Amino acid sequence: MAGGINADTVAQEFLQHATEEQGHADLIAARIVQLNGEPDFSPDGLAMRSHAEYVEGGSLTEMIKEDLVAERIAIESYGEMIRYIGDKDITTGRMLETILAMEEEHANDLSSLLEDLNR
Numbered sequence: 001m002a003g004g005i006n007a008d009t010v011a012q013e014f015l016q017h018a019t020e021e022q023g024h025a026d027l028i029a030a031r032i033v034q035l036n037g038e039p040d041f042s043p044d045g046l047a048m049r050s051h052a053e054y055v056e057g058g059s060l061t062e063m064i065k066e067d068l069v070a071e072r073i074a075i076e077s078y079g080e081m082i083r084y085i086g087d088k089d090i091t092t093g094r095m096l097e098t099i100l101a102m103e104e105e106h107a108n109d110l111s112s113l114l115e116d117l118n119r
Contacts, residue, residue, distance in 0.1 A: 010060055010113060014067070017106050024099045031092055051077045064113050071107040078103060 029039035040046075052070040057063035078100040085093045 007060060010064065013109055013113060014063075017067070017109070020102055020106070024102070027095055027099065031095055035092075061114065061117055064110050064117070068107060068110040068114070071103055071110060074103045075100065075107060 025041075029041070032039045052073040055066045055069075057066045078096055082093055082096050082100065085096070087093070
């Protein structure tokens, strides 16, 4: 959907982030299974539990801004989960800390892209 001179760079960044987000989902699902739970990947269930809503940007800049908002919501959500778990489940806490670090990196990447587009 992205167009313009910077579209390829942004599309590559979005693809990398999407791939990493899928990896996060896989890690969390595996941990749920380890804890004798059943992950729920139904589209309705995912949409209902999501902390961020999907907003489609009309321009490249809007797309990046919307993704940045979603990343910031994810950062806050993972931080809350880490604080909630505390030292009750060190394995899950470490996994969430790793995911949080990647979410922070995603937000930094998107902020850098916005800066580059505004130059």
